[in-house]
Amino acid sequence: MIGKPKERAGRRRAFQMVGLGLILFGCFIRVLDPYPVRIARLTYFDILQRLSPREYNPDLPVRVVDIDEQSLANWGQWPWPRTLLAEMVKNLGEYGAAAIAFDMLFVEPDRFSPSRLLNDPALADILTVKRHAAKLDNDVLFGLEIANWPVVLGAAARPTLEGRPVTPMAGIIEIGESPASGLVSVPNWTPPAPPLDQTAAGIGGVNVSPLGGMGIIRRVPILWGGPDGTLPGLGLEALRVALGESVIIAEGAQDEAGIMLAIEVGDFRLPTTENGEVWVRYRRDNPNLYLSANDIMQATDNPNLRAEIEGRIILVGTSAAGLFDMHQTALGESVPGVSIHAQLLEQILTGEMLSRSDVTAALELLSFVSLGIVVTVVMSRFGAVASFVAGGVSAAVVLASSWMAFQNQLVLFDVTFPLLGGMANFGLLAGYLFISTEREKRAIRQTFSHYVAPEILDEMERSGHQLQLGGETQEITVMFSDIRGFTPLSETVSATDLVTLLNQLFSKIGDQILRERGTIDKFIGDAVMAFWNAPVPVEDHPCRAASAALLMREALVDFNASAVMKGRPPIALATGCATGQACVGNIGSKSRFNYTVIGDVVNVAARIEQSCRHVDYDILVSCAVYENTRNVMAMLEAGYVDLKGRTDLEPVYVLVGGQETLDAPAFQKLEATHKKIIAAIRNRQPHDQIEDMCADCVAQAQHIEPGLRRFYSALPGRAADFRSDTQSNQLIFSHQESESKPSA
Structure with missing residues (x-):
């Protein structure tokens, strides 16, 4: 009996060691962070945003000038002559735009410039212009116009090592151990064509994801690393120009190189990932954000447009399907890339910045370990059902904590790994428990089979016999x-x-x-x-x-x-x-x-x-x-x-x-003789005669069942056991004994 508790304690310890091994293995998987783990985490973050998207605030100083289908229909196919774009910049500047940022590239010289058209052999004999107009260059005109206004032009990441250098307009001040060394970097840039790269107030990266990035845009690099130094993203550069700031402060870790913590522009501070990205807090795409480029191009002064543009950061982009600048957001929407830049600016201005730090990741791992311990301990002591209930309650607490952290603190706390890992642990432990229980069940069955026939055990199991x-x-x-x-x-x-x-x-x-x-x-x-x-x-x-x-x-x-x-x-x-x-x-x-x-x-x-x-x-x-x-x-x-x-x-x-003995003639003969002996005893025949018949039965029993010889040898001395008067006397004695007892 002493060994039983020790044996159970040993099995419990073995079970707990298996659970601990699964927890450690899960921690190892989380540290490796393979693709399935990452995609499950990102999908959960998308679900959080879809359940509670950011609300659109029309009072925020951000608008998008959209080169939409109507604009292309009225002003011609893209690309437009840069004289038209110069007219757009002039109109936006006169409407009082705080900054004008182009989410598009001006890499090649304008093919509509008179100087370029006259140099075309196919057109040289057809076109005739005045001598002073022959040297007109639309890029120069466009550059002269944007020099008058706070204009930010875009540069795109280039996957090859060939390209022209780009000169950032923003000064970058690094605080900490070289935080810019860990930024998302590009091999090269495609900067604006001269002289635009010299006359613009700012140059920013138009990409919303690293090179090779596909699918849903969840994080956007706010600063880029490149061969010519650090380049801000288009939205951040537009904010810097609108604020009139000359520098951007990059805050990094003090004790580790290449770790970005935050970006500061003027009074605004943006927490970033360690490689300089920002999680985008999305809202549903709202048509009130967009102004049609067709309306901007009209020469008449429009008070309504002035109210929408004055004092605001204006991003110029396109939603036309043929220009292929559509991206998918975490909310499942396809929006123009310029909209993502606009949403990033909005959350910078409102301070609604999503955050996710190493502390958060550590807490997620701690949640997984805690769930694993709960499941292991409860299952080892109380079984799978109790473990399922306890694990479910713990999982609900983790899930609720994640939701509250997102709602109240905008913290992205992943529950997929703790929950899925906890479920995997539960399943594996339940399987181990099932196998262990089946093994013990077989052992118990084997032990119980020493008391009950196997066929009876089978019937008990089929009938669900309950003890x-x-x-x-x-x-x-x-x-x-x-x-x-x-x-x-x-x-x-x-x-x-x-x-x-x-x-x-x-x-x-x-x-x-x-x-x-x-x-x-x-x-x-x-x-x-x-x-x-x-x-x-x-x-x-x-x-x-x-x-x-x-x-x-x-x-x-x-x-x-x-x-x-x-x-x-x-x-x-x-x-x-x-x-x-x-x-x-x-x-x-x-x-x-x-x-x-x-x-x-x-x-x-x-x-x-x-x-x-x-x-x-x-x-x-x-x-x-x-x-x-x-x-x-x-x-x-x-x-x-x-x-x-x-x-x-x-x-x-x-x-x-x-049955074989019963049907044998020898036994039937013995049985007949036995009945004669019983009759002789009850009829009180002479004792010698009874002994002779018993001796005859002893001889017959030798070939039927040898044990009967002793039975028949003792039978003459037991004559009283067969006589009816013995039974009657016994009954009379019992009746008298009961009458002699006092009544209750």
Whole structure:
């Protein structure tokens, strides 16, 4: 009993070690951060934004001039002559724009310039212009115009190493250990064509994702690294120009190089990722953000347009489908790239910046570890169901914390890895527990199979037999079998050898009981108790019990002839069987009980087994067993015996053999002689005559069942057990005894 708690504690520790191993493995996976883990995290962040997108604020000083389909239809296909763009810049400047940023490239010289048209051999003989107009260059005119206004031009990342240098207009002040060294970098830039790169107030990168980036735009580089130094993104550069600032401050870590923490422009501070990116806090695309370029190009002064443009940062871009500047946002929308720059500016101005730091990642890992510990500890102690509930509650807390952090602090806290990792741990641990439980179940089944036949175990599993305190009354057959001569045997061997001998004997005997679908109740010293028809029904249970007794007799013969009994006196068994009503079930305390039987039939079977010595035969059965098996078992009347604790005498029968013995002519002859003996005893014939008939039966029994010889040798001395007057006298005595007792 002491070993059981230690064994359970050992299994629990082993289970917990498996859980700890899974937690450590999960931590290793999270540190590696493979693609499935990353994409699950980003998808969850998209879901957060879709559940609670940012609201559009029309009062924010950001607008987009959209070169839409109507503008292209009215002013011609793209690219427009830069004289038209100069007119647009002039109109926007006169409307009071704080900054004008072009989300487009002016890489090549304007092909509509008169000087370029006259240089075209195909057009030289066709076109005629005045001499002073022959040298007109639209790029010069455009450059002269943008020099008058706060204009920001765009530069695009170039994947090759070939390209012209770009000169950033913004000064970059780095604080910390070279934070700009860890920025998203590009091999080269495609800057604006001369002289535009010299006359613009600012130059910013138009890309909204690193080179090779595809799919959903979630983070936008706010500063870029390149061969010519650090270049701000288009939105940040537009903000700098609008504020009239000359420098941008890049704040980095003090103790580690290449780690960007934040960007400062004027009074605005933007927390960034370590490589200088900003998480975009998206809102639904709103048409109120856009102004049509067609309206801007009109020469008349429009008060409504002035109200929309004056004092605002104006981003010029295109939503025309043919110009291929559409990107997908975390909200699932396809918007022009200029819209993403505008949204980034809006959240800078409002301070609604999404943040995600190393501390957040550490807390996510801690959540995973905590969930894993909860699942492991609870499952090891209380099972999978309790672990599922505890894990579910813990997961709900983590999920709620993530939502509140996003809603209130704009912190991106990933729950996918803690939850999915916790679910994976739960599944693997549940599988381990299932395998472990199945292994223990098989071990328990193997152990229980020593008490119950395998067929009965199968039926119990199919019927869903439940072990619970209590029982029910039903008819059963009970067997008691005791070793004869056990005391002399125990005096000749040591206690250890005696236990070994008993184990081998009971194994032989128990196998025969289980073979006949019996249930071994208990081993009581040198005796065994078994019963039939429980816990599952056995229709022919009296016959099964009788057959088991006969098989035990045969097994005992083999056991006595075995090497273990060499040099020792043979062992004999005394077996008694009785059929009757009994309470069958789990009997004991609520915390510990045994599946057993209680009832008068148990006492009857035990007393019948004790009567084997009086009858001088090894197997006796009750009258109920006889009545149920008389047509298939060879049995002979053994008279009435006095059972201790019972008032009435009990008729018993010796069990000689099975159906084969019953049908044998020799047994039928013996049975006829046996009946004559019983009749002679009851008719009080001379004792010598009864002895002669018994001697005849002894001779016949030699070829039927040798054990009957002792039975018939003792029969003449038991004549009183067969006489009816003995029974009547016993009944009269019992009646007088009951009358002599005082009434209650």
